[in-house]
Amino acid sequence: MSGRVFFYAVLLVALITVPYWISGDYYVNVTSQMLFYGIFALGLNIIAGYAGLVSLGHAGLFGIVAYAAAYSLQAGFGHVGAILIALLLGLLSMAIYAVLSLRATGIGFIMITLALGQIIWGLAYRWISITNGDNGINVHTRPHPFGLSVDSPAGFYYMTLVVFLVCFAAVAIFVRSPLGAALMGTRDQPRRMNALGYHVWAIRFWACMFSGLLTAVAGVLFVYYTQFISPQTLDLTASAEVLLMVISGGAGTLIGPVVGSALVVVVKSVVSGYIERWNTLLGAIFVAIVILMPEGLVPGTARLWRLGLRKFGAAAKPAVSEAKP
Amino acid sequence: MTFWLLLTVNSITFGGLLFLVAAGFSLIFGLLRIPNLTHGSLFMLGAYFGATFVGGLLGIMFNFWVAALLAALMVAVLGALIERFLLRQLPGNQLAQVLVTLGISFIAADFCLMVWGGDPISVAPPSALSGFIRAGAFAFPTYRLAVIVIAVVVAIALWLLLDRTRLGAMIRAGVDDPDMARVVGIRVSRLFTIVFALGAGLAAFAGVIGGPILTVYPGIDQYMLPLALVVVILGGSGSLLGSMVGSLVIGFIYNFGQALLPELAYFVLFLPMLLVLLLRPQGLFGRFVP
Numbered sequence: 024m025s026g027r028v029f030f031y032a033v034l035l036v037a038l039i040t041v042p043y044w045i046s047g048d049y050y051v052n053v054t055s056q057m058l059f060y061g062i063f064a065l066g067l068n069i070i071a072g073y074a075g076l077v078s079l080g081h082a083g084l085f086g087i088v089a090y091a092a093a094y095s096l097q098a099g100f101g102h103v104g105a106i107l108i109a110l111l112l113g114l115l116s117m118a119i120y121a122v123l124s125l126r127a128t129g130i131g132f133i134m135i136t137l138a139l140g141q142i143i144w145g146l147a148y149r150w151i152s153i154t155n156g157d158n159g160i161n162v163h164t165r166p167h168p169f170g171l172s173v174d175s176p177a178g179f180y181y182m183t184l185v186v187f188l189v190c191f192a193a194v195a196i197f198v199r200s201p202l203g204a205a206l207m208g209t210r211d212q213p214r215r216m217n218a219l220g221y222h223v224w225a226i227r228f229w230a231c232m233f234s235g236l237l238t239a240v241a242g243v244l245f246v247y248y249t250q251f252i253s254p255q256t257l258d259l260t261a262s263a264e265v266l267l268m269v270i271s272g273g274a275g276t277l278i279g280p281v282v283g284s285a286l287v288v289v290v291k292s293v294v295s296g297y298i299e300r301w302n303t304l305l306g307a308i309f310v311a312i313v314i315l316m317p318e319g320l321v322p323g324t325a326r327l328w329r330l331g332l333r334k335f336g337a338a339a340k341p342a343v344s345e346a347k348p
Numbered sequence: 349m350t351f352w353l354l355l356t357v358n359s360i361t362f363g364g365l366l367f368l369v370a371a372g373f374s375l376i377f378g379l380l381r382i383p384n385l386t387h388g389s390l391f392m393l394g395a396y397f398g399a400t401f402v403g404g405l406l407g408i409m410f411n412f413w414v415a416a417l418l419a420a421l422m423v424a425v426l427g428a429l430i431e432r433f434l435l436r437q438l439p440g441n442q443l444a445q446v447l448v449t450l451g452i453s454f455i456a457a458d459f460c461l462m463v464w465g466g467d468p469i470s471v472a473p474p475s476a477l478s479g480f481i482r483a484g485a486f487a488f489p490t491y492r493l494a495v496i497v498i499a500v501v502v503a504i505a506l507w508l509l510l511d512r513t514r515l516g517a518m519i520r521a522g523v524d525d526p527d528m529a530r531v532v533g534i535r536v537s538r539l540f541t542i543v544f545a546l547g548a549g550l551a552a553f554a555g556v557i558g559g560p561i562l563t564v565y566p567g568i569d570q571y572m573l574p575l576a577l578v579v580v581i582l583g584g585s586g587s588l589l590g591s592m593v594g595s596l597v598i599g600f601i602y603n604f605g606q607a608l609l610p611e612l613a614y615f616v617l618f619l620p621m622l623l624v625l626l627l628r629p630q631g632l633f634g635r636f637v638p
Contacts, residue, residue, distance in 0.1 A: 077443060079450075123622065126629045130442055134383045134577055138621060141574035145614025152611065259570055263450055270447070302458040309451030313444045314437060 038184055042177040051176040052248075053292050057285045058180075058187040059244040064268040064280035065194050066237030071266065072275035073203065074230045075210035076124075076132050079262050080140020081238060084120060086147055086257030088113035088242030093160040093252045094153065102166035109246075110239045117235025121228050128213070140262050147254040159253030162246055173247075183244055190237055195277055197233060206230050207275075260302065264291075267305065271312050273319030282321055353486055355607055356600075361492040361561065363599025364499025368554035369572055370579040370591040371506055372547025378523040378586020379536075379543050380435070382442050385449040387551055388573030389456035390427060394419045394552025395564040396460055399469045402559075412474035412556075420553040427548025431541050453569065461566045471559035495557055502550070506588055519543060523586040575602070578617050582624050584634020593632060 041054050063085060070076045092109035100108065124135040147154045154160065165173050173179045197203045208216045209223045217223050246252050255261070264287060272283025290308075295301055316323050369391055376384045401415035410418065430452060438444040472478070473491040480487040510516035521529040522536045530536050555564075562568065579598050583590025597620060605616035624631060 077446075123625050126625045130382060130446065131629075133443075133446055134581065135621075135625065137383070137385075138574050138577045138581060139618075141570070141577075142614055142618050145574075145617075146612070149614055150611045259573075260454065263454070266447075300458055300462070302454045306451040306454030306458070309454070310434070310448050313447045313451070314434075317441075317444060 035188075041184075042180060048176040051180050053288060055176070055180045055183045055248060056292075057281075057288045058183045059241050059248060060265070060268065060284040060288055061281040062187055062190045062237055062244065063241035063265050064272070064284045065190060066234045066241065067265050068269045068274060068276075068280040069194070069197070069206075069230055069234040069237065070227075071269050072273075072280070073198065073206050073210065074227055076128060076227065076231075077266065078124070078136040078140075078234075079133055079259070079266065080120070080124075080136035080138075080143070081234075081265055082257050082259075082261035083140035083143030084113060084116055084235060084238050085242045085245070085261070085265075086252070086254075087116045087143060088239040089246040089252045089256060090147065090154060090160070092243050092246045093162050096162050096164065097160060102164070106166070106243055109243050110236070113239030113242060114232065114235055117232055117238070121231035121235070125224060125227055125231070137259070137262075140257070141259065144254055144257040144259070147257050154254070157253060159251055162250045162252070165247050165250075179248065183248075186240060186244060190240060191277075191281070194237070198277060202226065202229065260305070263309070264305065267309055267312070271308070271320055273321035273323070276319070276321050279319050279321040283319070286320070350486060351607075354488070355603060357488055357492060357496075359600040359603040360596070361495045361599075362603055363596040364496045365554055365558045365561070366575055366579060366599055367499050367592055367595035368502060368557065369551050370576045370583070370595050371503075371588060372543075372550040373576045374580045374583065374585055374587065374591045375519070375523075375543050376547045377580060379519065379526075380445070380540055381526075382435075382445045382449070383577065383580075384544070384547065385446060385573065386427075386430065386453045386456065387547070387576055388569035388571070389453040389460075390423050390548045390551040391555040391558075391572045392460055392564075392566075392569040393426070393456060394423050394555030395471075395559050395562075395568065396464050396469075396555075397422060397552065398556030398559050399471045399564045400464075402471055402556075403469070416553055416556040419556050420549040423552030423555075424545040424549030428541050428545040430548075431544035435540075435544075436537070453573075457566065457569055460569075464564075464566075466566055468563045468565035469559075470563045471556075473560040491560055495561070498557060502553075503588075503592060510588060515542070575617070578621050580631070581621055582631060584631025587631070587633040590631055590633035 042051050045051055045054065063081070067078060067081050070078055088109045091112040092105050095105040095108045096102070120136070120139055123139065124132050127135060148156065165179070167173070168182060171178065171182075173182045205216065205221055205226050208221065209226050213223050216226075245256070265284075268283035268287045269280045270283070271286055272281065273279030290304070291301060294304060298304075312319075318326075369387065373384060373387045376382070376387075397419035398415050401410040401418060402412055403409075430449075434448050434452070435445050438448065477491045477494045479490050481490050481493060508516075510519060518529070518534045519539055519542075521532075521534060522539050526536050575598060579591060579594035582597060583592070583594025598617065601616055601620060602613060606613040609616065
């Protein structure tokens with residue numbers, strides 16, 4: 024346990040000092056991306072990992088929020104107004120999305136969310152009078168929370184870090200809460216949970232709403248970071264990318280999605296500098312992880328670590344017992 | 349009047365094309381219990397293969413129908429390989445199987461972009477079908493009518509296959525109760541491969557047939573896949589009648605939507621899906637809730 028506390032403390036210090044030990048604005052920006060995609064992945068992990076409901080349309084929700092923020096900023100609402108509108112619209116969309124897709128679980132859930140996500144993408148692509156089609160919408164400003172400027176990469180990084188830490192803490196509390204435990208119960212034994220008197224549907228619905236809130240927060244950060252939104256942000260590749268973050272890091276673990284998002288963002292930014300074929304690599308990583316390491320990096324590494332400890336312990340013990348008599 | 353009549357013909361044509369894609373998708377779903385997310389890519393691969401054969405490969409210009417059958421055959425083999433060597437590695441793990449099909453679809457899309465580039469390729473319909481058929485004051489493009497005929501022929505053939513042959517009876521048994529089918533001695537795993545290949549071949553065939561209507565471009569996979577998904581959600585998985593009715597309904601809604609509300613064409617697909625999900629989650633003719 025103390026090992027874990029130490030690990031998180033080191034991670035926290037490392038994150039806070041990023042702009043000092045990483046040189047170059049580019050890399051600070053990459054770290055910001057890791058963090059807001061990390062929030063997005065944390066959100067998807069709530070339902071894909073803890074509820075066992077794999078959503079392939081989350082980029083659609085992410086996009087709705089980003090478009091809402093960009094559109095209301097363009098329409099002249101202030102930052103507070105735009106962010107509130109975006110978050111509320113995101114939650115409303117999530118409610119509709121959840122009511123429709125929670126008609127099914129398992130594979131049916133995947134199918135419905137995929138279709139919904141593609142329909143949202145189609146809307147963004149075709150509804151040119153609102154979304155400006157393929158040309159997208161530009162956002163020219165960034166907010167000034169508490170009078171602090173976040174125009175510089177480091178400033179934006181710190182804002183993202185604060186939001187990320189709040190979200191991470193919220194997820195950690197949620198997972199340990201009775202609702203979180205009930206949610207994992209509905210994932211593992213839905214019928215027993217039902218027999219015990221839990222309202223399985225309602226638990227799943229509220230999990231979806233929490234997931235939607237995190238997705239919405241990530242969407243707002245995204246639109247302020249890139250200052251641009253186009254239908255590409257919503258397509259199936261984007262939904263698959265965030266799912267890859269969750270699965271590669273370890274679905275149903277707290278830190279897994281964050282590790283996954285760091286991995287995907289790094290691979291994507293490094294690789295896209297050398298080759299154009301990001302999609303092939305994405306597909307290949309997907310297939311490889313699903314077949315070779317289905318549990319994800321974090322649980323996989325933890326398992327190997329424990330295995331190593333036990334081996335080490337087993338090797339050390341006989342030596343001790345020999346020394347005793 | 350002409351406008352509406354032409355729109356109706358176009359809707360039926362599109363519905364027919366959609367049926368060719370969705371029938372295989374629905375059968376695969378019914379039997380393997382997974383949505384095959386490579387289905388759009390198989391359609392696209394078929395379309396590109398067809399366009400290449402028709403446009404001339406190594407100096408040989410293929411006849412349109414030969415090209416269609418050849419493309420369908422190639423993609424059917426590819427489908428069988430995907431089923432045998434990737435999906436078979438993950439028995440019983442449906443989530444992993446879906447994710448693998450998703451991964452393959454990205455690789456396929458990138459492959460097509462690499463080989464055929466980003467520009468749309470238009471495909472000429474067979475010369476015998478390139479004109480118009482006049483009926484009184486109206487003129488209908490012959491090719492679109494021909495597509496309807498092809499879809500009807502394929503539908504009848506599939507119905508005969510499923511309803512009148514031993515193989516069809518085995519497939520139906522596998523859709524209804526795979527465990528029981530295994531117990532009575534049906535090799536369900538072999539059916540998986542056969543149905544996957546059949547579905548892949550049909551999708552590729554639809555790709556070639558659809559080429560002259562839709563033109564072939566990168567991204568057509570992500571255009572067709574949701575349509576097939578919505579058809580199956582609407583009609584119910586594993587049901588031939590369901591894919592037929594679903595395809596027609598979606599063909600009409602999509603085409604009329606595109607003509608009347610072009611900005612919201614994709615969005616109006618949402619309405620039938622919403623109604624079906626709320627009122628009848630297994631789909632109109634579905635046998636089970638996925």
